[in-house]
Amino acid sequence: MLSQTKNLKTKEKSRTNQILIWTESSNPPKFDGLVFLWNLYQKSTKEIISIPYELEVNAFFFRERYLNLIDKVSNIQIHKKDIDSYFRIDDTFSLWWMNLSFEKNYGKSDLFSNSIKLVVLEYYLEEIECSLVKLSQPATKELVKYLTLRFKKVSFLNLTYIDYNNRFKHILGLRKIKSILPYFLLGLISIFRYVKFCGGINFRSNHSQDLAEKLYIYDYFFHLLIEENESEFKSAYWGTLPNLINRNQIEVTYSHIYVPSKTFPTIQVAKKKIDEFNQIIDSKVKHKLVEQITISVLWQVIYHYIKFSLIYLFCVSFRFKPLLHKKELRPSLYLWNEIKDSMLGSIAVQNLFTYFTIKNRVETATKNAILVYLLENQNWEKVLVYHWKKVISKKIYAVTHATVRFWDLRYSFRMNLSGFRQNECKPEKIVYNGPLSKKGLLDFGYKEEDLVPGEALRFLGLETLRKNKIQSKQNPIFLVFTDYLFSVSKFQLELLESLHLPYRVIVKPHPACPIDKYNFPNLNFEITMEHSDTLLKTASIVFTSNVTSAALEAYYLGLPVISARDPKEVNLSPLFGVKDVHFVSSKEELKKSIETIEKDGIRSKRNPVFFTNSNLEKWKKILNVSIVLFYFGNMI
Template sequence: MEGRGEVREHGGVGPSMLLVDRYQPSLEPPHRGVQVVRWDGLSGREGEIALSLRLERDDARLRQRLYELIDRMGESVVAACAGIAPEPLDGLSFWWLGVVAEKDIHQLPQLEELMRCWALAELVREGGYRDVEIRLSSPSARAAARGVCERLGLTVRGAAGRRWRRLSLRAGFDRLPHTLRALIFLGRYLWRRRALFGYPTAADGALDAQAGEKCGLGVVGYFPNFDPGAAADGVFRSRYWGGLHELLEGAARPVDWLLLFSPSAQCPDGAAFRALLDRFNLRRAGDGRGRQRLVPLDGFMSWGGVVAVLARYLRLWRSAGTIRRRLRPLIAGLDREVPLWPLFGDAVGRSLRGVAAMHGLIAAHLFARMASARGGGEAGYLYLRENQPWERAMLHACRRAGGGELIGVVHSKVRRHDYRQFNAPGYWDGVGRPGGCPEPDRIAVNGRGARQLLAAAGVPEGRLVDVEALRYLYLPALKRTSRHPGGAGSLLVLGEISAAATEELLEMLAEALARFRLEIGVMVKPHPFCPLDEPLARLGLVPSVEVVGGALEALWPRVGMVFCGNTTAAALESAYLGLPTIVARPVDGFNVSSMLGVPGVRFVGDGRELAEAVRDPESPRLDPDFFFLDRDLPRWKRLLDIH
């Protein structure tokens, strides 16, 4: 290998490397000739090298390389497993419902570890290092980094780095065998959702032409994230779909709202969800809006369906050993610098025998039953596009059943570092081939920002269609045109879906309030799936902060400025309104915020910087056409042929 020979020219005379992560911050000053390299985080001492800064510098090139590798891996795996891997649905590979194909950094942090390995390989070649000591806490990162250095001719030594973790049920669950985790997941699914089994038949009659009229538009989205005030009156209003509800009701279109249920504080289980659905559907039938029905996707499950899912899981489980033996050398050989199996081997196991496998099989069963019951849905489907596994199951099932156009709707901002949204150049040329990854017929983009990013990433112009940003239609009425004076409102802290990321926000807040004597009213809005009672109490923030819920639209008049995490999409709303917006830098040092490049947005890394940003606020300046925000919805009307 070229890199290997390049490094060996310096053997015996080049410097040594000490590779550490952020969990090893207390390092003695290294001996002369030892270069400290930070795997994540930023440099702790002068002279250290931070790989995070190299990732930011070479971001576009490394992301492109990642997309090319994942696309090539998908094609290779599907071809290699043809005939030996049971399919969740005929013609749909297990791979497209698995962890790697989703490209979600939260589910697969090894994607970022891979890019760090590429940056490490370039650094080794540039520096002519002769040996390396590795102190990394992540087993996958440690194995991959070791492989990189060995391939490049370095002598490798080192033990596992230390990382203290608080004991938790989640940490214990993650240490269980994949099969046991999958069965526990199925048990939780049955316990929480069994009350929904068979609901479409019980509530509305069969969802097909026999119900009295041809099936109308299918709209697939999530529940909860609904308006509880409207729900109290028996009216369903999803915050994802906003003004589309009124548009479809005014046009008297038959619509099935097909809902993916996720337990939350508002609606903790299937029984509570069923009670809400009964209220919604009875109200619609009573006031003449019965042509719109609310249908839980879990209503297409039955106890016979559970047996069918278990049977498919058993067939996949039995073939997992053969599949892994075939995939290990295939995946390992896809990159000449980085040994890929330490990074992706566990994800393959999760996709064959773990929670991802069980989740994919359940989704495949539900959408196959739904598409069959609706007779294909000639009016087509809208769905929230995030490139999640259930979307592939839905697209494949609906195409098999026949019917209308399938349109994926961008419901928030397309973030440059949301790997789920992007592919390598040329990917779309192969969409539609047998065995390939299912994709929508068109993608509805909600503004100039989303259109430009997706078009630049290779999505054909003919597949993009402009629509209004339904979640953000209220913003123009609240838009603030002048600099907002500091201290005129509370600091709103927006929690993230990740408990760890949210806790880092709260730790910075606690430090700013206590150590740097920051005096301001503070409201904390938890993410619906990440309650904050325990960390708020542990950090001593109760009762000094106010925990708030509900829609952001109702909170903005009370807000003077916003503090949020690195991946929080709601920062866009505060930036559009001109509210001073403060974003936390990630602890790993690799800034992936959607606010990067927006003038006036402040990034902070500790309590001192947060206190300074609050005391000296600055209003951000966002492109006014970033979202399409015409409340009359002319673009949606054209798309849905509503006059």
């Protein structure tokens, strides 16, 4: 596992004539001053500080600083009132709790990695005075804007200078109106776009009470394991758990959050499949989609959106952004557009729809029922847990369906974050699927008493695969799993080019990101879409992208794992910090890692990752205990 913070450079009050922030992936030119490498991984020195390197060797330190920053922003006060009180939807729950920056979702936010990098930069700049900051190209508009606000003089290398401070020369009131109108108009447009996305308005009543269900499961309508004409529900999220539920005749309702996919490109197609699931005779299982827009929901969204927009304009806008200029909050200026969008833009609209559709769904549930849902700390989960505790019961189980990545900050639990101060949105129990997830949850702030073990439902087949694994020594296979983003896959495959490996190179692209051999003429490789179980049986070395869970599967099977560390992003590998896993950012590092594996093999005993008992003994205990409590509660 990751060691504690080390090798942090001692900061001294110093003055330098100029600083260069180098955002390119190539080596910087000679420079008379301090250089910060934004997208280049190498060991830091006195003259050159590599931000990606600092996020590796001092990961705990900078993760904590970033989370503290988010906590402080979430608890800002305006006119001696907590900002969340301005955005109350009901007596307690606030739209402010659903801010995209507080969700810390790397999949939703384009600013996620760079905002964390900025915290590293700010740490080293705290005790430095300089007369000039130079910024190379390319650079994000958010970084440009931040530096022009942060420093008096900024010079841009091959970059058109934009004077953000003086962009509007009009009177204060006109400037504020101009700044709000685009967000407000985009928000109004997004109301109608979201209704269309959800298949229009449902004019049927949504408040028919469920009379018998003892168990409710919330997940995504995604990763379904069904054939085209099959009507039995199978999901990669839940593995064989539905079979266990069916065998024990447990009455259950699955509520699915729709996610567009190749199989279900529109919500209308998804609804047809839901109808097929519900047509099974004598089944005690029901399936529903969360996205049901009624006239009442639409009216509530419009009313609250206009209300909060006016509150922002007249009570918040004049005071909020200046507060972020304080030294301890300054890096959050980088997230300003994201924060603002969550208060009065399209993000605010989406969050309001989420609030009222989830609220309506919970109000139809059976009193004292059990809730099981996928844990990612996304906004819909906050709403779900809040209302379930308030209306139904406290028997709430959040499930870690993969593992807890070090830099996947969605999993962080902070009592100081608005929305968690009184445990309003915290599940009663979290089901962890192995020692690796447990350690990650404890590191993120959960307590031992919050956690219960459960089998890793997505990875139950790994135990059988490990027993049947075979490896070809005559024709060794270098197996590559690429990413869902082409830029990340491109970075990964370019590391392989021109290495001339003595392996048969097989590439499995992500289903959402096809790979064309034409784009990599210097790499001799095969492309396959075979299931990863089949491919891992014969692999000698596995080379993965940053995020993919295939790295976990390979590690569990005892295979050598190399992961591409793209310096443009934080290291989101599920194996970050785990011993005997190689992370590479250059061809030289990749070549050295392959040579080390060929020479030394697996250098340490592999730590256990998942619980993979196919009998689901741990899950039986969870459900049996819960059901006993249910009956006992009714008897009382």
